Amino acid sequence: MVVKVVKKSYNYLGDIMQRYFCCELNNNKFTLSNDDSYHIMKVMRMNLGDLIEIVYNKETYLSKIISFNPVVCEIEEKLDENNELDKKIYICQSLVNEQKMDYILQKGTELGAFSFIPFLATNSVIKDNGKSDKKINRWQKIVKEASEQSKRNIIPEVLDFHNINDLINIECDLKIVCSTREKVNNMKNIIQKYPKCDTIMVVIGPEGGFTEKEEEIFKNNGFILTSLGNRVLRTETASLMALSMFNYEWMV
Numbered sequence: 001m002v003v004k005v006v007k008k009s010y011n012y013l014g015d016i017m018q019r020y021f022c023c024e025l026n027n028n029k030f031t032l033s034n035d036d037s038y039h040i041m042k043v044m045r046m047n048l049g050d051l052i053e054i055v056y057n058k059e060t061y062l063s064k065i066i067s068f069n070p071v072v073c074e075i076e077e078k079l080d081e082n083n084e085l086d087k088k089i090y091i092c093q094s095l096v097n098e099q100k101m102d103y104i105l106q107k108g109t110e111l112g113a114f115s116f117i118p119f120l121a122t123n124s125v126i127k128d129n130g131k132s133d134k135k136i137n138r139w140q141k142i143v144k145e146a147s148e149q150s151k152r153n154i155i156p157e158v159l160d161f162h163n164i165n166d167l168i169n170i171e172c173d174l175k176i177v178c179s180t181r182e183k184v185n186n187m188k189n190i191i192q193k194y195p196k197c198d199t200i201m202v203v204i205g206p207e208g209g210f211t212e213k214e215e216e217i218f219k220n221n222g223f224i225l226t227s228l229g230n231r232v233l234r235t236e237t238a239s240l241m242a243l244s245m246f247n248y249e250w251m252v
Helices: 034-043 098-110 132-149 187-193 212-219 235-250
Strands: 019-021 029-031 051-056 059-067 072-079 088-094 115-120 174-178 199-204 224-226
Touching (some): 051 072, 098 115, 187 224, 187 235
Antiparallel strands (some): 051 059, 059 072
16 A cells, blocks of 8 residues: 655644554554553544544654554555754753653653753752662653654653763763853854754753862863853753754754
């Protein structure tokens, strides 16, 4: 069966359609997970014949529900769209409390983050209690739901806990540390100075900020200390501020 590729065939703003991610495709039919099937049947109360969007291998398909328990959908047409930034932005977020971390992950996903790397800094409020797997699984569910809501073509990955030594060994074209001490380099200037970078790491400190020693370690390993402005932002605001600036600069 040849799948027809089309532009959005419905009013995108007036007819917001549910989006789901799927990793199982056979004979032009998608079989959704138990969680997504439950959401479609019990929460959204959809019917046979209803249309939904399904993302498979970063491609979006308009699909029709043909059976339940679990939900199986048949491809109607492939949609010609790409809602991702041209750059891959890695948000390295110092561990904060559950409510703030949930907010950062949700809103950061909406703003186009490619991946999230939680890490432990000297002043991190939350410490590693050996239960990172449980947290990561929960966080991954949050970014999946945010990806569906914001019409992403990918689900950002939430990596396991890192420390500063782990971060300095990650390869990226541009490495930025948001610093309250920096007064010269600001984010606007950095974005304009490095327009051709494809992979960008943005490191956000804890509520108490980075120590001078930590900033020195970053600086000695190729990171650029960067200011987000004269005002001191909360840690849950800083990453969203940075992502918003990237979006403004690179939005198509």
